Amino acid sequence: MRDFNRYRHKGAFCLMKYAAEDGSEVEWIWNSRDGVTPFCVSNRTGDKMLQHVDWHLDRRIFDYQPMPCERIFVDLSPDRARQRAERTIEHYWNRDDCAHIRQLFGTKEKAIEGLLAESRVGEAPDLVEFGSLEPGAYRR
Known part of the structure; x- marks a missing residue:
């Protein structure tokens, strides 16, 4: 059982x-995790x-049950x-004002890897529709 009195982030x-x-x-939007959320989406x-x-209306709801199609924050997969x-x-790859990306990386794949x-996988927030998640894709 999770100790809900211990969390790292206010949200x-x-x-x-x-x-x-x-x-x-x-x-x-429900934040399904103990992680930061963006100021704007x-x-x-x-x-x-x-x-x-x-912000004074934010409510911590540990057992919140999102409805299908409701958006929630999860860890970036x-x-x-x-x-x-x-x-x-x-x-951005073929834009004239982004030639520096092509010069820096050389190939699209190297730019993607960069x-x-x-990307801070597993830590950064991702905003997703609840019904679109794979089972177990968010923590409860």
């Missing part, structure tokens, strides 16, 4: 409010930023880190 196992600056969107459609607001790195390099080396 550990908290349900937190994220909102658009204009107030048009609010989303409550993209909304589901990717056209607005949601900021962690009203190796597979998700690779997906992110591949997507990032693919996006990003993976900095």
